[in-house]
Amino acid sequence: MGDRGSAMAFEKAEFRARVGRIQQRMRARGADALIVDVGEFMAYFCGYEVSLNMYRALVVPASGEPVMILRELDEAPYLELSWLSEHVTFRDWDDPVAIVADFLRRKGFAESTIAVDLQSYALTVARHDAFKALLPKARFIDMSDELMRSTLVKSAAEIAYQRKAAGIVDTVMRETIEWAREGISERDVQAFVSAGFFNHGADHGLVGPITAGTGENFLHGLAHNRALKRGDILHLELVPKYRGYTSRLMRSTVLGAPTGEQKATAAKLADLQDRQFAAIRPGATGCDIDAICRQGVIDAGLRTVYNNVTGYTLGFYPASTVRSSNFYRAFLPNADWQFEAGMVFHAYVSAQGLAFSETILVTETGCERLTQMERKLFSK
Known part of the structure; x- marks a missing residue:
């Protein structure tokens, strides 16, 4: 295993700028948190992506640093590739959607406006329904267009x-x-x-x-x-x-x-x-x-x-x-x-x-x- 951040594809400043731009769009839409679960966008904002063998997600707050939630088995490559300082892991028998929902609840987003990507290949109908059931007082909005737009112009x-x-x-x-x-x-x-x-x-x-x-x-x-x-x-x-x-x-x-x-x-x-x-x-x-x-x-x-x-x-x-x-x-x-x-x-x-x-x-x-x-x- 390499050192933390040793395999990052970009400088931290570039990742921070990307996150800052999507956070501006979040605030414009009134979103308090954003669930990013498409691999392309996860990598764009945090430097790491992984298959959907198990659900995983990056939670982006309207201000502050995102947090990655992923399978414990995937932690080692994540640490080499990502610039983030905080992440949450789960065991293979845990329910990943419940872990993400619990994290949002602990961070104070249980009754907030939470943005999701309704064009996501990771957010199935069942997972979307599960989030709504686990966070019944939250308001969910779609930010799929903003996510797609964020990656169009290349650095x-x-x-x-x-x-x-x-x-x-x-x-x-x-x-x-x-x-x-x-x-x-x-x-x-x-x-x-x-x-x-x-x-x-x-x-x-x-x-x-x-x-x-x-x-x-x-x-x-x-x-x-x-x-x-x-x-x-x-x-x-x-x-x-x-x-x-x-x-x-x-x-x-x-x-x-x-x-x-x-x-x-x-x-x-x-x-x-x-x-x-x-x-x-x-x-x-x-x-x-x-x-x-x-x-x-x-x-x-x-x-x-x-x-x-x-x-x-x-x-x-x-x-x-x-x-x-x-x-x-x-x-x-x-x-x-x-x-x-x-x-x-x-x-x-x-x-x-x-x-x-x-x-x-x-x-x-x-x-x-x-x-x-x-x-x-x-x-x-």
């Missing part, structure tokens, strides 16, 4: 982690395309990518969708054991993480010589996405940016319908999350939100078995590609 330290992840994904993508060949399977490619992530310093976790690209809806295709053959399009979406922060990249590789139509399609997709990137700047609206790729692909006759997002926000994804992507801010026809400097997105465009994607950072004057892989159709 310099967060962006540094995503730059690191971008460097890893660029390198492994190049190595994978150089290694790919006829006769191997999609699962062989998965194994190669996984080893590459580890070799270049990425966290353990998802490799990303790797499949033969065909038609319009191939992006989430399965990896198969069949041998890749001449003429196949190898679709690669690689999604490494570094300290939990991800950067993502898609490229397509034709095994053999690409057709003229494939070359033209790839060039058009890359051009449309380049136009999309050129239009991104603070104040731009999500639907307008989305339309550049979505309508452009349809107008070019590359797809008859285009029903998936063309981009979504990127950030911290713990190993335990059920959200492999976060669509709180997504490029869609009805997206009325505006871009802000410091937001990071995974932007992607696809048609006819081919795809391009990049991880992009919104800057004060436009956007920057964090991923730097060559933007072309590859062939082997």
